[in-house]
Amino acid sequence: xxxxxxxxAASGIGRSVAEAFVEAGDRVHVCDLDEAxxxxxxxVGTTVADVADPDAVDRLFTEAAETLGGLDVLVNNAGISxxxxxxxxxxxxxxxxxxxxxxxxxxxxxxxxVPLLKAAGGGSIVNISSTAGxxxxxxxxxxxxxxxxxIGLTKxxxxxxxxxxxxxxxxxxxxxxxxxxxxxxxxxxxSRGVSPDDVRTSLLKQVSMRTxxxxxxxVGMILFLCSDQGxxxxxxxxxxxxxxESLTQDNRSVS
Numbered sequence: 001x002x003x004x005x006x007x008x009a010a011s012g013i014g015r016s017v018a019e020a021f022v023e024a025g026d027r028v029h030v031c032d033l034d035e036a037x038x039x040x041x042x043x044v045g046t047t048v049a050d051v052a053d054p055d056a057v058d059r060l061f062t063e064a065a066e067t068l069g070g071l072d073v074l075v076n077n078a079g080i081s082x083x084x085x086x087x088x089x090x091x092x093x094x095x096x097x098x099x100x101x102x103x104x105x106x107x108x109x110x111x112x113x114v115p116l117l118k119a120a121g122g123g124s125i126v127n128i129s130s131t132a133g134x135x136x137x138x139x140x141x142x143x144x145x146x147x148x149x150x151i152g153l154t155k156x157x158x159x160x161x162x163x164x165x166x167x168x169x170x171x172x173x174x175x176x177x178x179x180x181x182x183x184x185x186x187x188x189x190x191s192r193g194v195s196p197d198d199v200r201t202s203l204l205k206q207v208s209m210r211t212x213x214x215x216x217x218x219v220g221m222i223l224f225l226c227s228d229q230g231x232x233x234x235x236x237x238x239x240x241x242x243x244x245e246s247l248t249q250d251n252r253s254v255s
Contacts, residue, residue: 003068004228005061005118007109008078013128013176016215017075018044024223026073029064051105052097058119058248061112068177070118072123073121076106079128081180082142084187095142102146106153114161124163124226127154129170131239132166135247141243147172151237153187158235159199165230167234169225175203177212209242219245 002021009018010032020098021028022043029045034037037044045067049056065071082098083090106127116121132140133147156168161168182196185203187197204210217240224230225238 002072002077003070004028004073004226005064005068005109005113006030006075006077008032008104010041012178012180013215014075014077014174015041016219017077017231020219020223021073023217027068029067031078032061048103051109052100056110057108057112059103061109061116065116070120071113072120074107074109074113074117074123075222076125078102078105081187082140082146083185084139084184084191086139087141090142092204093140098142099146099149101148102143103149103153106150109152110157114166117161117166118164123167125154125157125161125166125168126222127168127170127226129154129172129237131172131174131241131244132247133170133237134239135173135244137247138148141186153156154234154237162234163224167225167231169233170224170237171218171221172237172239172241173213173218174239174244175212176208176218179214206245206247207242208245211242213240213242226239 004021004026006014006018009030018028018030029050031047033050035048040050047060047063049060068131079102080098083094087202102125110125127150129150130147132144133151137144151170154168157168185196185199189199221238221240225233
């Protein structure tokens with residue numbers, strides 16, 4: 001039985017990840033900003049917390065350690081899309097908020113998780129990046145910068161923590177089917193002055209398999225990386241995206 005902490009797990013992929021660990025028989029603690037949605041979860045410990053706030057993260061890990069009795073797995077899932085705009089039109093506050101949640105939040109969680117993982121004799125950290133962390137991404141500079149940063153953090157931590165039996169990997173989803181990608185497509189269509197169907201079509205043309213991915217695809221990879229079968233996998237940025245060929249002028253939307 002693993003002791004698992006998942007951030008931003010009141011809905012979406014985070015919730016699916018938490019539910020999958022519970023179904024596997026693990027003990028799970030989650031956090032989110034949405035208190036109402038957290039209250040709907042069953043079989044998990046919960047903390048209302050903003051991962052961009054280091055004091056909130058300290059409180060999260062204090063509560064999680066008490067609930068779980070230690071830690072074996074951290075899934076750094078929290079993230080936001082950030083603004084969709086040319087760089088000169090992006091407000092500094094929107095830039096900071098994107099970096100604070102997508103990158104700084106992962107650092108705040110990792111620095112608290114590592115002592116617990118070392119005490120457990122090893123474990124697994126899975127950071128959620130994006131295929132935007134593998135390509136340049138016009139109109140989404142804060143998001144791309146944060147997701148590239150996640151991969152740099154991941155590879156550095158894998159080197160730093162490997163001798164302690166702690167493996168660290170990044171998942172790089174492509175466009176995940178659901179309301180979030182539909183909202184991003186609408187925002188980008190408005191920014192570019194084209195129709196949402198044009199954005200969706202151009203996106204799919206740049207994916208070799210011509211498909212979005214499902215949340216279940218992401219969940220399955222996370223469970224694998226945290227299993228005995230993934231015990232020798234570390235320092236990897238694993239794209240789950242149907243093979244994104246590029247993010248070109250006509251294809252700028254990823255999850």
